[in-house]
Amino acid sequence: MAASHIPVKRPRTYVLIHGAWHGGWVWKETATELRYMGHEVYTPSLTGLGDRAHLAHEGITLDTHTDDIVNLICMEQLNDVVLVGWSYGGMVVSNVLARIPERIGAVMYFDAFVPESGKCLADYAGEKGRVFRERTWPDQRVPPFPLKAFGVTDEKLCERVQKRLVCQPLQTFLQPSKALAERPAIPHSYVMAAAYDGTPFQQFYDKFNHDPGWSVHTLNTGHLAMLTDPVGTFGLLADVAPGFNHVGYAGEVSRR
Template sequence: MTAFVLVSDTYTGGWVWQDVAARLRESGAEVYPVSLTGMGDRRDLAGPGTDLETHIEDLVQLIDQIDPAGEASEASEAGEVGEVGEAASACRVVLVGHGYGIHPVFGAADRRPERVVRVVNLDAGLAQDGVPALALVPDQAVRDRLGQQTEPYGGDDWQIAPPALDAWQRSGSVAGVPADALERLTRLAAPQPVGTLTQPLRLSGAAAGIPTTGVLCTANGSSIAMVESQVGLGDPRLQVLTEPQVSFFELATGHWPMLSAPDELAEVLLRAVAGEGHRIEPAGSAQPGHLRPFLLDVTERSRERRGRVDLYLPDAEGPRPAVVFVHGGPVPADVRPTPRDWPAFVGYGRYVASLGAVGVTLDHRMHDLTDFGRAAEDVADAVEQVRADPRVDGERVALWFFSGGGLLSADWLAAPPPWLRCVAATYPVLAPMPSWGLTDSRFRPTAAVRTAGALPIVLTRVELEIPEIAATAEEFLTAAKDSAARVEVIEVPLGHHGFETIDHTDQARDAVRHAVRSVLGHLRLPLDPPARN
């Protein structure tokens, strides 16, 4: 017998699992939709002392009482505690944590590892020892409020009010949720005790070997392809995702699949218990894609390093225009080599220098989804440093953004300075993923492009783009068309995200040449006929 323990995200309770629970029971499983202390129909039990440990203990007590066919319930009513434990040990317990729920789930699994046969991470981040759930809360307003708190909580400030009907998207995509279900979600939502978000999770490592399945909701901005891309960067924290007991599924819906796709979610949970799912291969001895050679054979050229900025200087007299290349992210702080030493950015820097412009690469500090503000400051500082260099014509500068760095283009598109002659973007993210918590932030190029005016924009798209990223480019182009922005689109047939070191094809090489020469043309740099570099 399998027993599913279902733990939902902030503000909700066991009622949110109603349809999923019914389908799982039809399969013959035991199902326990959980309302943690202070949540759902137990909202009146919360107090200022309700914290993450309270919720972990809720689950531990439930696990201790679960049995395969009712014997434990009868024994418990008779006061036969020993029989409860004996019956419970025969039941396979699967803990499902949705969003915030993954933190009490891992806490409980750590305390009862012998009882838990699988943990399912449903559209949630990677819970870690010593890190509070707040670190993974998508809602930036909640993170800001609790992160800035310096005094002990008192009075009425020990709870976070649930979202209004039109504000749930700050906590994750509501794609696919019917209107009546969204109304019910709002009506039944309970305030979240602050301590459940701010108390660090403490793990002993006892649950490290429990099989784990991640269920990624693609409309919320997560996918297997994105996970594989992050794992490929070499972040040691993510290497656990390549272990053989870890599997993944995708659901084409938003953050609330129990409301938007209950049948599909129930099926995935049953398949997870059966050991199915996609496995992510460890890097092994193969060279990761971002460290493979640049697709153009560009002549080596010395660079000048100043702090976080590298300059590739042309063989030319007098101040020259500059192209500043801005890498994507987040890139973990301990990843080596850092992005400015990746072959693609070295290649771009050398290439524009060979054509007469100053190539500029930099390392900005976007190490986490909360770092966009700091990364934007790093880019602005780098631009000012470059413009002040006497070898640079400070009135002729282009900014070129890649991947997740595309969001950093928003400031420059919203109010282009006169010296900014072009903005380029290659396989960019041009609107925040719903799960990134940037809904109300300034980092929305899809909105900023409406005030870009006559600023030339060069957008390079790859045919085999990650769908969630491709959708942001389409949104951007629609906004650009509505505002008459000047956008040139360069397509890369059969190209992948990061194609410069993955796809060594004639089409890919032509796309890079085309994009570089378009950007340099906007800098009014005289160019010879295209060379076959």
């Protein structure tokens, strides 16, 4: 990535949450660029996923993953956190915000689910949501979907990423969210990856596009934007931090 590594005036602390089947590794390039800018960045893998796949068991729920992030933030004594959730990670962001709102300085839903309290991921996933509920899943774990379904067309990238994916604990898709009914008065951003068919995230983009409390953006790429458009991804995440110098990134970014 050709970015100008000019330190920001006010470094921020980022916690980047990955999506289903992935791990913290998916944010590696983005995290590297943010650190070059002087920010502190955490990219944890949720229990049972990524480098913590060996901890998988049937009892893992959305609450488990919420605890992962809450404990990270509290044990590391982080404050004014820029909390970013991608895809399923948006479910986790909403729960974390409800648990420790005093530690969160800004949130970004990056092509992600934004649940209402009492609703689960399956409620927003259309036909896939019905399948999650009705099919019998061995060991209560859902195998990863083909990446082409998410707009990834690069065969080499598909091969490289697919072999790193692991099964997702089923109950993370079915446990209802504990999101706040009224969100705290901190910056909220929504990013939609607009270049693939059948996205379940259009509903959230449409919901927040005319909400003055949200900053809404699109990226002209598929769901794995941090891998297919790393420059645009970095630019949007860095934009959350006041004092960011825009020289050096030029992704295909559309801002409202």
